[in-house]
Amino acid sequence: MSIATKPKHIGRNISRIRELRGMKQEALAFAIGLSQQSVSNIEGSENVDEEKLTAIAEVLGVSAEAIKNYSDETVLNVINNTFTSNDNSTINGVNLQPNFNPLDKILELYERLVEVEKEKIEYLERLLKGK
Incomplete structure (x- = not known):
């Protein structure tokens, strides 16, 4: 029994990266010269043509390959492995024990x-x- 790998959903990856950047669909649409509805359609598509993907990647500040290979798990791993806090209260805020x-x-x-x-x-x- 073989398990087929789920194909990458490029539009969903674009949407997630855009949201991580704090950018609205309207802003992305304006930057690449499309309507907001067109960006919505792109984000709903499993595949995006290379020309549009390259333009979107440039606006989002990532490579087209980064969009193609994006995964939430990778982002979370990077955040978890690079986040450092000199303030333990950020991490252990619930267990704050003042010494006064x-x-x-x-x-x-x-x-x-x-x-x-x-x-x-x-x-x-x-x-x-x-x-």
Whole structure:
């Protein structure tokens, strides 16, 4: 029993790369001189002619081969293997364990706020006495 490999859907690959780039269909259409509906039709097509594929690839900043060979798994592997964070809270945000008492910090901020308000009152009183 043989398992046939699923053919690459070039239009879907174009759509995914475009979305990863944060580009709308209208912007891609304008850049390659087509209508938004034409881009929608291209993204729905399994195959795209080489001329259009090359123009789209140029606008998206990738090669035509990258569009043909695109896979979500590869992108996720690249992201997972290259993402580094100097801030552990990004990765372990749920398990954040502060090494200080948050109530102490709130109290410090409140005391600072009261001090600033006292200074403001003193300043305003000096201004009123000067007039």
